[in-house]
Amino acid sequence: NAGVTQTPKFRVLKTGQSMTLLCAQDMNHEYMYWYRQDPGMGLRLIHYSVGEGTTAKGEVPDGYNVSRLKKQNFLLGLESAAPSQTSVYFCASSFRLAGDGGGELFFGEGSRLTVL
């Protein structure tokens, strides 16, 4: 079982370039999330989605856009990359809301992005 798959796994960008990270899950999960992980900062929520066609801002949404056109995919876009966006990005999905007895997140392996 693939679970949550992120592509690409590694990418190097120059300042000002754009790119899209793709997250795909094959578990028919309703809820999807994008986090970034930086040394000393833990995991910070960028954007999330509570269903197909919906997105919401997390803790650090500036500089990122997202789309959830299909239930299984959650795209994270950087329109004009900046060195401050150098990070490891994790996508996650969950079957049910925490309030409905869920909240367990299934994570992808991470995507390491470097912006020069």
Next chain:
Amino acid sequence: AQKVTQAQTEISVVEKEDVTLDCVYETRDTTYYLFWYKQPPSGELVFLIRRNSFDEQNEISGRYSWNFQKSTSSFNFTITASQVVDSAVYFCALSEAPVRDDKIIFGKGTRLHILP
């Protein structure tokens, strides 16, 4: 606003010692959910436990135990008879779980080193 504080940045113990990882949270809601995740050196995040705000019973799973105390807003994690395989970064997380939303916020993590 929801907040999770893991004051211990890094801990080192000798194998077979017991170790407790602290987690303090802030929330205005009476209904909320707490989680612990493990991130081993391989990088993937793994769910360990979920606890709702109405259940203050301690939980034990093998060498792992969790102590939830609403009075001190803490959800601490203890590993008994630690092993080298327990070396990882551990994250505490909180969801306030409003209706049809699920913003899950993580602490900064505690890096645990188990020395042989």
